[in-house]
Amino acid sequence: MTWGFGKVILLGEHAVVYGQPAVAGAVDRGVRMRAATCDGASTLTIPAWDLAVSCADEHPVADALRALLDAAAVGRQGLALHADVTLPAAAGLGSSAAVAVAMARAVAPEAPAERIEEIADAAERCFHGNPSGIDVALATRGGLGLYTRDDGLAPIDAAPVPIVVALSGEPRTTADMVARVKAAVEGSPRAMQRIEDLGACATRAARALSSGAVDRLGGLLGRAHGELASLGVSTPVLDALVEGALIAGASGAKLTGAGGGGAVIAYGPGREDEVLERWTAMGYQAFTTMVGATSAPESDT
């Protein structure tokens, strides 16, 4: 069986599309893939998402499956892929990249990490159009790192960061949100300053994490949420979740991933239970996780 990590972007989403740095880490949730042989066109089944497609189907996920099999040059016949997923879909936690990486590893078991990323990227492009590559890098390599489009993922030598995650339950697509930010950037020079400020927050966070000054993270999260909201990718629900976390004693909170829905993260060491309780009382699903996981969780199969 193969594995792809889910991820949390601590700082720098959207800015990373424009070449700025982002700080992100893998979580101990992700996608475990089983491969078996089958007759006819290759298939992908993800029961947790109620999804079953074959290479012969007309479906966006079938497009991604075909792109991935073609990138791996393994043909489109005879492979049944079955995914066990412990990540919500379309929540900004890197679920599509985790599926793509677990699939890439299943079809090219001997390939090195760079090649896995290349194969998985072919599938990601079907969903995201112009992905920065951060999701695929984390899904492949795990750990905590500073990512740039030019230099890829540079590991940050720091302990995993305890984070609370809330799921807004609001549907959105990354591609729409990336397009929204593009329109903002094209429409006003102030938006590009916001992108640069988001990159600066990520650089500062990387420095804080590697020098043990992790308490600076809260302030940086809050500032980044403000910039992301000004770029138009927050929602009233995401803002309310951020506010709820702060009321519960978190030192900072922000949307994570593309926004427009999806997830909110909060950093508040020692206040995780209060944040969880507050979010649950508001009616949202929430969980705690360590950001910076380096190994897949034990399989129970």
Ligand code: PMV
């Ligand atoms: O797909 P998500 O929600 O994990 O967002 C990915 C992060 C973005 O910076 C918004 C897009 C990208 O390709 O980096």
